[in-house]
Amino acid sequence: MVDEKKVRTMIELARYEEGEGREDLRIRHFYRGDYLTVQLIKNWFLTTISYMLLLALLVGGNLEFLMNNLDSMDLPVVISLILIGYIALIGLYLSIAYISSAVRYGRARKRIREYIVKLRSLYRMK
Amino acid sequence: MRGALTVKDILKKFYSGYSVYIDIIVKACTAFACFYWIASVFEGEGILANTFILLIAALLCSVLPFRFIPIVSAAFIVGHSFSLGIDVFAVCAIILLALTFLFLRFVPDDSPAIIFMPIAMHFGLAALVPICYGLRKRPSAVLAIGSGCIVHYLLAAVTSNKDALLAFEKTEYVARLTLLMESISAGNEMIVSILALAGVVVIVYAFRRLGFAHSYEVACVAGGVVYIFFIILGNSISLTEFDLAREGIGAAAAIVISLILQFFWLSLDYKKVEVLEFEDDQYYYHVKAVPKITAEDFAGTEEADEESVNFEQKLEDSLRNL
Numbered sequence: 001m002v003d004e005k006k007v008r009t010m011i012e013l014a015r016y017e018e019g020e021g022r023e024d025l026r027i028r029h030f031y032r033g034d035y036l037t038v039q040l041i042k043n044w045f046l047t048t049i050s051y052m053l054l055l056a057l058l059v060g061g062n063l064e065f066l067m068n069n070l071d072s073m074d075l076p077v078v079i080s081l082i083l084i085g086y087i088a089l090i091g092l093y094l095s096i097a098y099i100s101s102a103v104r105y106g107r108a109r110k111r112i113r114e115y116i117v118k119l120r121s122l123y124r125m126k
Numbered sequence: 127m128r129g130a131l132t133v134k135d136i137l138k139k140f141y142s143g144y145s146v147y148i149d150i151i152v153k154a155c156t157a158f159a160c161f162y163w164i165a166s167v168f169e170g171e172g173i174l175a176n177t178f179i180l181l182i183a184a185l186l187c188s189v190l191p192f193r194f195i196p197i198v199s200a201a202f203i204v205g206h207s208f209s210l211g212i213d214v215f216a217v218c219a220i221i222l223l224a225l226t227f228l229f230l231r232f233v234p235d236d237s238p239a240i241i242f243m244p245i246a247m248h249f250g251l252a253a254l255v256p257i258c259y260g261l262r263k264r265p266s267a268v269l270a271i272g273s274g275c276i277v278h279y280l281l282a283a284v285t286s287n288k289d290a291l292l293a294f295e296k297t298e299y300v301a302r303l304t305l306l307m308e309s310i311s312a313g314n315e316m317i318v319s320i321l322a323l324a325g326v327v328v329i330v331y332a333f334r335r336l337g338f339a340h341s342y343e344v345a346c347v348a349g350g351v352v353y354i355f356f357i358i359l360g361n362s363i364s365l366t367e368f369d370l371a372r373e374g375i376g377a378a379a380a381i382v383i384s385l386i387l388q389f390f391w392l393s394l395d396y397k398k399v400e401v402l403e404f405e406d407d408q409y410y411y412h413v414k415a416v417p418k419i420t421a422e423d424f425a426g427t428e429e430a431d432e433e434s435v436n437f438e439q440k441l442e443d444s445l446r447n448l
Contacts, residue, residue, distance in 0.1 A: 050227040053220045060216075061307025063300045093228075100232060 009122045016115055024108040024115075036101050043097035044090060051086055131421040134390055153195070154188035160199045160241050167248070167285055168206040175206075193234055199241040200226075203277070207284060210291055213299050214284055217306055221280055229269040236263060236270035243274020243323075244281055250376035256323045257349040257384040260330025261342060262391070268324045275323055279316045283309040314364040322356030337414065339396040342388050350381035395419045 017025070027035060059066065066073075141148055161183055165175040173179055183202075187195050200222045207218040230237050239255055246255045255274070259267040284291075287309050294302050310316075326349045333345035354377045360366040394416045402413040 046227040046231070050224045054224050057217060057220050057307070060213075060299075060303045062304070064304055096232070 003125065006122065006125045009118055009125070013115065013118055013122065016111070020111070021115065024111050027105060027108040028112050030105075032102075032105055035105050036098060039097055039101040040094055043093055047090055047093040048086075051089055055082065128421060130389065131393070131419060134393075135421045137390070150188045153190075153192060154184045157187035157195045157198065158184035160195060160245065161202050163245050163248070164199060164202045164206060167281055168209075169285075169288070170206050170209065172206075172209055174202060174209075193237050196237045196240045203281070210284065210288065211296055211302060213302050214291065214306065217303070217310075218280065218284065221276065225273040225276060229273050233266050233269050236267040239267065239270035239274045240277055241274070243271055244278035247275070247278040247319075250372050251380050251383070252319065252323065252373070253326055253350050253353040253377045254380035254383055256326035256353075257330050257346055257380055258387060260327045260349060261334060261345060261384065261388060263331075265328050265331050268327050271323045271327055272320045275320050276316065279319075280310060313366060314360065315366045315368065318356065318360030318364055318366050318368075322353050322360070325356055326350075326353050339399070342392065342394075343385060346381055346384040346388060349384070350377040353377050353380075393419045395423070 030038070158180055161180045162177075165180065168175075183198055187198055204215060204219050204222065208215040225240070230240065236259065239259060242255050243252075246252055256267075256271050259271060283306060287305060290305060291302055294305075329352045330345045330349040333348050334342050338344075354374055357366075357368050357373050358370065361368055361370065395418070396416060398417045400415045400417075402411070402415060404411050404413075
């Protein structure tokens with residue numbers, strides 16, 4: 001005879017494994033520090049690419065102006081401004097990435113703990 | 127009310143019976159609508175505007191997760207822009223990539239807003255998408271909504287300058303890029319729109335979380351009002367030139383549509399609220415339980431009324447017989 005309680009638990013577990021559990025189970029293999037480091041490196045890389053792309057777009061859109069006024073520009077100031085913008089953006093994004101990754105890791109660990117409790121209860125069911 | 131609830135119950139039963147097929151059909155139809163809209167906005171005539179190709183892409187999206195629709199839509203936008211020149215292609219690709227890297231990767235589940243938002247704004251229903259996201263999602267959806275708004279102004283800049291871009295020689299990159307970038311950054315409309323849409327998401331979310339009677343319905347109305355407030359504020363302070371009549375009608379329509387959608391998502395009976403209080407070793411629980419309205423509630427009431435009428439009739443008859 002089908003044990004309804006057992007089937008319900010198995011469905012819950014299967015739904016979790018197929019849904020958000022997939023990412024959680026991947027995160028589980030990392031220590032907190034390692035996971036945060038990987039996320040920060042990934043974010044630094046993507047933010048740098050985005051900044052360079054947007055800068056290229058800005059230069060491309062104002063190329064005529066830049067070519068006409070290049071001689072009268074204070075290049076060290078311009079380069080400093082570009083660097084300050086980059087550092088500010090990276091600082092902002094790495095802070096956001098750190099907080100969001102830490103929260104995600106904490107939530108994933110909590111869900112994994114609940115998942116293991118359910119797995120154990122399923123194992124004990126007769 | 128009872129008729130609408132009956133329709134809702136029928137739809138629910140139908141969906142629970144055939145959810146696998148309905149999901150596929152809905153995804154295919156949504157994807158096709160998005161791709162067709164992109165092709166019509168660009169007035170494309172090439173292979174990317176071919177209905178057969180659009181159908182194949184939509185069928186492909188129907189078997190993939192929902193978040194693939196915005197990805198394929200972005201590919202269509204970039205593809206169509208390539209027909210206007212390599213510089214337009216580069217601008218579209220760079221902006222879409224930057225939006226993905228900077229914002230959308232934090233909210234991958236909300237990424238469909240990047241294509242729903244331009245479609246809604248095209249039809250004057252800008253407030254609809256943020257109201258729906260506020261009702262169903264978290265405030266972080268602002269990132270996806272804002273990205274969608276940027277995509278709308280990008281598409282508007284490309285399509286409104288199509289003739290001017292084609293008038294230039296294809297090798298006049300600097301002039302074409304300058305024209306495009308000036309068009310994208312012209313005016314404060316984009317900034318005001320992003321602020322208005324972000325305000326709508328936050329206000330709708332805040333209202334629905336307050337949990338008072340009819341908070342969801344009040345949230346829908348508040349979202350529309352906040353949007354119009356920001357638009358009027360933008361017109362008066364930052365000298366934007368929004369068409370107030372169009373935006374007002376659009377906001378009213380967005381409120382009505384969101385109320386209808388909210389009815390189908392969740393309709394609650396606030397007359398039968400139950401407040402439960404209990405405690406365990408660690409917590410004291412104060413729970414407010416609001417029952418959902420179903421067609422059976424109405425049927426039950428009418429049957430009970432009929433039964434009581436019959437009972438009274440029988441009682442009167444038996445008393446007369448005495």
